[in-house]
Amino acid sequence: MTSQNQPVPVDDEELLDNVGPALSRLRRRVGGxxxxxxxxxxxxxxxxxxxxxxxxxxxxxxxxxxxxxxxxxxxxxxxxxxxxxxxxxxxxxxxxxxxxxxxxxxxxxxxxxxxxxxxxTAHWQSEDRLQFARFLHRYGQDARAWSARDRAAPDETQG
Incomplete structure (x- = not known):
């Protein structure tokens, strides 16, 4: 269990299924x-x-x-x-x-x-902290590009 009583995902599929809730918790907890x-x-x-x-x-x-x-x-x-x-x-x-x-x-x-x-992340190794920061930045850039492509795509439900 994590410190917030969230079970640690046991396999890759469960890990990926928990990305959304993890991002939501991150946004809520670090937001002020x-x-x-x-x-x-x-x-x-x-x-x-x-x-x-x-x-x-x-x-x-x-x-x-x-x-x-x-x-x-x-x-x-x-x-x-x-x-x-x-x-x-x-x-x-x-x-x-x-x-x-x-x-x-x-x-x-x-x-x-x-x-x-x-x-x-103070208890993380420096390279892990920097790699996570790089991945967060990359995720944000790719999410922006994905969102822009999604908005630019024609609405297939109307054709």
Missing amino acids: GRGDLTRNIVLNVIGEAAGRVTVGGVAEEMGVAQPVASRAIAACISDGLVRRIASQRDGRSTLLELTDEGESARRSYAQAQRHAFEEI
């Missing part, structure tokens, strides 16, 4: 609090898009309905972390960008996550 986690996701999506994302784009990246993303973004705007800007290509479209305070909050959260990672 639900509001902090949501805010961090919003800040990262907007920061990574570098002034080229709308509320709808944030909703899509978060995998939530637009009203959910809109409320989270409104809270970030109210806190001075995000601002709306006019699109230079489409005057009807409003884009989002981080303020200096938003970028600072994003960096601060990343530092807190690194600190948590280092504490959680």
